[in-house]
Structures are given as structure tokens and as C-alpha cells.
Amino acid sequence: MPLRRILVVGGGVAGFSAVRELRERGYDGELTLLSPEGLPYDRPPLSKGYLLGTEDAQKIRLVPEAWYAEHGVGLVPERASALRPSEGAVELSGGRLVPADRVLLATGSTPRRLGVAGGDTALTLRTRADADALRTALAPGARVAVVGAGLIGSEVASAAVVLGAEATLIDPVVPPLVPAVGRALAERLQGMHAERGVRTSVSVPVEITDDGGRRLVRLADGSAVEADVVVAGIGVVPETSLAEKSGLAADDGILVDAAGTTSNPAVFAAGDATRLRRPDGTLARRSEHWEAAVRSGQAAAAGLLGEAPPTFGAPWFWSDRHGVHVEAVGTLDERQAPDGRTVVRFVDGVPQAAFLLAADGRLLGCAVVDLPLMVRAARRIIDRGLVPDPAALSDPSADPRKLAR
Amino acid sequence: MSDGIDVGSPEEIEEGTARIVEPEESGFDEPIAVFHTETGCFFALNDICTHEEASLAEGWIEGETVECPLHSSSFDLRSGKVLGLPATEDARTHRVEVEDGRIVLYPGRDAEQAVRPSGPSAG
């Protein structure tokens, strides 16, 4: 049966990338993108430029509205409520049935709620509406308690002090992000909070109380943080409900292969909502980063068309806080390199790049603070399986451009 | 259409790097990056990435592409065409020639193989 109708559920960067890739691969049948949030936009600016007010809604959209009509993509601002594979259709929340030969689920993830008494009063940040609400709350002088000092929590605290609010970051792990960027850079980044006026509190909330407008985040160590607004940045939960309701295999993410195929051959999935099942049956860690979402959307587009998915190299992410640009490629998690070692490049005594080397000398990962060429060199070294000279990696005068040649 | 301006000798821009020509020097209203590729060619694009504020001259130059140092969108140096997200708008090209052993930049004049540097070309 020829493939004539594809429906993509979710207009995040994974769903959008799949739609774009389908057209690039020459698919010319019907293509519908369900995007309950309206015109698809990019999320990373929500905790950066958009939150600070330096970028507006127009600036962060993925492409202008005209693009969808030009590429024959029907943009429908509705949610899917059920998959009806046997009828070859998807049911929308309004009750309408949309026929589809194949479906791509790109439903993303939602912020994990703070599971303590009063925890639902905490704001979270995932959508533009969330960012608008947070922006209003981050008024000059407002006291903000941010629970979770990971990537998003730290970005929010960083934006809060720029906007003139007072921020306290609460996290039991000091420093956080060691597996993501290595210990040296994690410590440097942690130290920047105090330099920029963000207080840190090493504990976990046990309760949020609110008596007469006086909100207190009570911590396990017996202390309390007084706040006008509480934000939770404690991770995300993959949005698998639609998939599970339809009987698709899921385990902390909709299970997919490298081409996005789920346990139902007519249904594919991509992005933050998914988790890769390797050919040997083991499950990979779920990714929560932008580039991985783009790539899996592209791979699923190939899968939807019955074509081989492209192979991708080491994963990469970035984050911006306190005026610095943090990036990492591959892994810095020493638990993944039993006999390996970490090499650090210092510039004037400040760690600027960290490298994880395998026992055989191959590069497994690189993280940097404000050293973009190094992470780009590292990506090529990793993807080409080169064995770099550790002395050159740590030498601040060694030009990254030369290392990957 | 402006006249060409001399931006130096080919040796002054090392292969795999770029030089920024500021508006004061070029008369063009935005900074222009003149790239020297490892294939030995010269190309010029508006220096500021079409996505956010990053200098493409500080990007990774490989073959005939440059990868933005901030969020890694790549641009085709010959045409300015954007090759991947998050940027979706092509970069503006400028013509560069090597004339009598000097690099000559024609600010505001499209490169021969340029795509139209207008709206988005996401697809």
C-alpha cells in the first residue's frame, strides 16, 4: 500500500525536524503536524534570551508560518487523544478522526513535579507559557528559590539575578553535573553561582508552606528558604501516555530502534519522549538534549519512509549561564571508562576544557567553557576514532583546529 | 554597488581561519568575515550568524562550510545556504577575488554562486 498520509503528533523540534526531513527526502503525500502549542518554536531560549526578554516569540519560532504552506504541511493546533491503528486513524481531543497511514509520536517530555507537600505550588519551565509566567514572577527584588541546580535550574537562577531578583539554588549534590562536564568544570561552574550573587543551599526540600503570603521552602537539614516564588528544575518525565494507552512498549520512554520504529510497525516515535532499544535488546539512557531530538526526528523520517536512517556521531549539548557558554560532546562520565582517565586544560589556572580518554587512548568526551573550537575538534576526533596526544589536549597554547587534522 | 577593497595578502589569513572586516573599513553596514579554506579558496559572508549573536569567523571551517561556534548550524561558504538547525536563514554572501596577489572584497555584491540571502530556506 503506498504511503499517502503521515501524521506527526507534537510540534517540538523532533516533530518539526521529522516533517522537514520527510519533505527533503521527497515524500510528497499528505503531511499533518499536530502542534497544540501553535506555531512550533524552539525551547532552549526559554531559559535564556526569551526569559531575559532579549528575544521575543517571533524570534524563537523554528520557521515562519509561511513555511508550512510552502511545504504542504497542515499545521493543526490540537492534541491527539488516542491512536486507532486498526482504523488507520488518530483521534483528536475534539473528537475528530484524522486518517493516517503512519504516525510519528514526538510528544516530548514534561517537567517532573516536586513530590513534597506544597510541591505543586512550584513553577516549572517547559513551554512558552511557563516562561511568560516565570518572567512575570522574576521581578526586581523578588526572592526566588530554585529547586535543582542542573542545567535548567542553573540557567533560571542565572537569569533571575540578571533580572534583579534574588536567587537561591537548592540541590543536595555539590557540585552537580559531574557526569555531564567532569569534576573540574562542574566545580568551576558551581563556584560561579556565588560570584554572581546566587546563593546555594545543599539540601532537599521536604515541604513548601505558605502562611499568609509568607512562603517557606523547608529543607531536610532543618533550615528554610523564604521565597516569593519557587521554581522546580528537577528533570523531566517522557510524555508516553498516548503511546502506552495505545499499547506501545514503553519503559521510561517510548521504546524505539535507530529508525524510530515502535512496537507497532505503523507507529514511529522520536525526541525526548523516546528511549533507544539497541539491537541486543539493552536500553540506552534517554536523551534530553536538543540535538538528539533533531537527529531522532530525522532518523524517524527515514524510518517512516522505509529508508535506512543516517548514522550519527557523538551526542552534543550546550547550556548558557552567568555569561558563559558550556558545551559537551560524547561523555565525561568516568564510570563509562573503567581504566580511562580525565585530562583537563587550564588557562591561567582556570579549567577551560576536560577530556575523558578510554584506556586505549581514544577520546570519549570533551566538555568546555567558552572554548567552542575545542568541542568541535573533539567531536571530529571522537567520530573518527582518532587517538589524540593528551599533552596537546591539556596545553593551552595548542590550537584546537590542528588537533583534529 | 561598491568597489572592491583590499583586505590583505593571502598569507595574512591562515588557511582554516577567517578575518573580520568591520563596517568602518568596508562601508557595508555589517561586519563581514573573509574565510580562507583549507582547499585554498576565499569566501565572504556576513560575520554574524543568522540565528543569534555569534561570529562565524570564530567558527569551525571545514571543506567549504563553516560551523557556527554557538549552536553549530553550518553554512555553505560558497552560497551562504544554511545546512541545518537551529539557524534557518541563509547567510549573506559577498564577492571576494584574488587580484594581483591581493584579496579583494566586494562588500554588498553577491558571490557568483550565492543563493538569494533573503528569507528562510529551511527545506
Ligand SMILES: Cc1cc2nc3c(=O)[nH]c(=O)nc-3n(C[C@H](O)[C@H](O)[C@H](O)COP(=O)(O)OP(=O)(O)OC[C@H]3O[C@@H](n4cnc5c(N)ncnc54)[C@H](O)[C@@H]3O)c2cc1C
Ligand atoms: C527551558 C529549556 C531549555 C533548554 N535548553 C537546552 C539547551 O540549552 N541545550 C540543549 O541541548 N537542550 C536544551 N533543552 C532541551 C531541548 O529543548 C529538548 O530536548 C527538546 O525540546 C526536545 O524536543 P521534542 O520535540 O522531543 O519535545 P518537546 O519540545 O517537548 O515537544 C513536544 C511537543 O509535543 C506536544 N504534545 C505532547 N503530547 C501531545 C499530544 N497528545 N498531542 C499533540 N501534541 C502533543 C507538546 O505540547 C510539545 O509541544 C532545553 C529545554 C527546555 C525546556
Ligand code: FES
Ligand atoms: S548563533 Fe549560530 S547557530 Fe545559534
